[in-house]
Amino acid sequence: MRRLWWRHLLSVLLAPAMMTVFIPVTIGILADVGVPDLGTPRGLVLALVGGALIAFGLFMLAWTVVLFDRIGDGTLAIGSPVKLVVTGPYRHVRNPMMTAVFCIQLGTAVVWSSPWLFAWFVFFFTAVLIAIRTVEEPHLRRRFGGDYDQYRRHVPRWIPRVRAWEPLSGGQTNSGKPVST
Template structure:
């Protein structure tokens, strides 16, 4: 029964956060601004559609990967509840916010694919809000929740620009070592 409730929490988390920011709001913006399908007949239109499609695909990949890590390693969900364990494996060994990187890629990809200044403006507003929220809410929450373990992770893994080499927690660290890495938690 507990596992069943967890899947409902995952569904709510995905619908409330990533789907709202990458699908529902952009579709609403498109409807309100008369957004039309990209012009695939021109070289620039086709190029924008391809680059945008690649950015969306990469974003979906990152978003899916990080959601799976939250479930399997962090034992938590995205926006509803926090991970039980600090997630420092996979993409979290290179950058502290790969889930948001995925969302940003989806948003920029949509703006490019549809050559929409309105979708680009939505990305800029959302990006600014996330920058503020991560510093003011998420990072203090993670520090209180995980203490020195999070501090060590934060000292070694950048917030936005990925490290080239994956961070390996030191053997004396309190950070869990799993699958050659560990886990970077996000509140949601």
């Protein structure tokens, strides 16, 4: 199968980069958000906490993009996954890619101590909550049927389970179709 690298690039540029870099930078410029003062204990703590959130978000984002490429057969936000991805962080939480984006946005707001960037995070978070429930989940239910229903019953949407979910033995779901684990 031909790798659709351009779809990955488009997906990353249109969604995560737009939401975590381009829009926050624009908000920062328009709101005249200042550089954090690393010379104060408060500024240093905020930079460390925000930096940790950003680093975790970048790690999770990279991991989920690789999983969609290798297991979902090369599709991300542009187009639908060919296969239901239920491995790695997807065994703990159904939306780790969005969790990554949320961490990056929240980390940015913390580092710069910006109520404007925090407001952007709250707005985006709310929009995603609505979109996941009303658009993405119904689409995945139609596309993957019982496999997605079983996955949805066992893996929470936002708060990760401590122990990874294990699909039925033999790497199969209720429908008997193989899943990637």
